[in-house]
Amino acid sequence: MEDINSYLIQNKQRLLDELFDLLRIPSVSADPAYATDVESAAEFIRDKMTQMGLDNVSIEETPGYPIVYGEKIIDPALPTVLVYGHYDVQPADPLELWESDPFEPVIKKTPIHPDGAIFARGASDDKGQMFMHLKAVEYLLNKKALPVNVKFMIEGEEEVGSPSLAWYVARNHDKLKNDVIIISDTGMVANDVPAITTGLRGLAYVEVEVTGPNRDLHSGLYGGAVANPINILAKMIAQLTDEQNRITIPGFYDKVRELSPEERAAIAKTPFDLEEFKKDLGIEDVYGEAGYTTLERQSIRPTLDVNGIWGGYTGEGAKTIIPSKAFAKISMRLVPDQDPDEIPQLFTDYFKKLAPKGVKVKVKNLHGGHPYVTPTDSPGYKAAAKAMKRAFGKEPLPIYSGGSIPIVPLFEKELGSKSILMGFGLNSDAIHSPNEHFGVFNYLKGIETITYFYNFYNQQKNK
Ligand code: BES
Ligand code: MN
Ligand code: MN
Secondary structure (H helix, E strand, C coil): CCCHHHHHHHHHHHHHHHHHHHHCCCCECCCHHHHHHHHHHHHHHHHHHHHCCCEEEEEECCCCCCEEEEEECCCCCCCEEEEEEECCECCCCCHHHCCCCCCCCEEECCCCCCCCEEECCCCCCCHHHHHHHHHHHHHHHHCCCCCCEEEEEEECCHHHCCCCHHHHHHHCCCCCCCCEEEECCCECCECCECEEEEEECEEEEEEEEEECCCCCEECCCCCCCCCCHHHHHHHHHHCCECCCCCECCCCCCCCCCCCCHHHHHHHHCCCCCHHHHHHHHCCCCCCCCCCCCHHHHCCCCCEEEEEEEEECCCCCCCCCEECCEEEEEEEEEECCCCCCCCHHHHHHHHHHHHCCCCCEEEEEEEEEECCEECCCCCHHHHHHHHHHHHHHCCCCEEEECCCCCCHHHHHHHHHCCCEEECCCECHHHCCCCCCCEEEHHHHHHHHHHHHHHHHHHHHHHCC
16 A cells, blocks of 8 residues: 555545534533434544444443544553543534635635645534544554554543543543553644644633622612622722733732743744734734743633633613623633642632622532643653654644643543544634634644654654
8 A cells, every 4th residue: 555645645535524424413512402413423523433444333321422432452562552632512603704604615715824724613623633543543454554553432421521531531541551652632833833732731620609689680770789790790890900910819820830940941832923913813012921932821820811701781882780790711721739629619719709789699619620631751752752753844843721621631540541632623623613623734644743743652662
């Protein structure tokens, strides 16, 4: 059989068609209305695994959506690579901002993707990137050239905090035993600046409820005399950060690891164009914690953001009320060594103190995850770096990402293995946003790079 590059040219249409079939399944894990679609996506992955010749392929039932498992054990004496990815996607709304149907993929050219990009929910996060792994191993299996053992574990609840994965991993230590975990669910700096993610932020996510009077009131008859929960909530939120845009929660920064000047100098070497950044987002200026660059604010510093706020009357026209309740969803991105089990408690204690007597405050802890950092001298990192060098003709940069993949630190704790975050997306892919897309170049380059990874990993382990 031909080498990988001619294979990709010859099979390009089929590789796109197969991914398109997966992208047509609206596997939105957050919305129960899509439950059967999420199950169908799992069955789709299972069938692909079976067709490519993996063994012990199964849909593993969990308390939530299933995990699709499949493996190829060439020789128990060889190293084993575990591939993780997710087949669920974020909700597509707001639908009216999509230029094409989120679940009917189309290829369109963009300035960044002159060869075209696949527009669909999940194209980059993570169906497109996860599917590259199946297709890379399919190629190696056909060629009888898979040099190591491989296990696949593809889940359907990543976008809702992976509630069942910890349950599954805890029960399957032996089955999932591996030497390294490889994940493509992150990004590069640019198509000519490959990167491997060596840091992820953690997450603490809370929902707050502020209750004032026991019912909505006439804002003329009662206005001025009782606490309006929305006014109060706005004041409380405003007090969570100070003039320097530092978070005011007592103890919040206690465990934050400050980076050394050398580490900060390394971050500053990442290509970054502030003017482009502003232009792309349509903003006149950036905004964030004093004393840190935009790249640092986006990756190595913790954050607090309101994700949504509601309450009172939001319908047509004017309704004169003092609402009974106000709500907000608040996420905090965490950095080493902040603890997602501790931070919500610090938040809750402080948030309750900020409230005047006239309201009651409830805080619900929704989900969280630990931050992650991984060294650049492990066999897995070195193999990934060599693979990217070969595919892109350039050494990849190690980068800290601001995003979170909470199961990565969990894998390290439960299975004792490092995760290599070799992603092929770009920040401009609009993941979680309308018009998500993934470059055709990135999709094919990803498949190519992954085939190299297996060979270099085998060599690394044989040293
Ligand atoms: N793939 C993303 C995370 C990501 C994207 C990391 C790009 C680095 C670069 C993942 O699917 C995701 O969206 N994670 C969530 C956390 C989860 C608990 C909902 C996130 O970061 O908001
Ligand atoms: Mn993802
Ligand atoms: Mn995501």
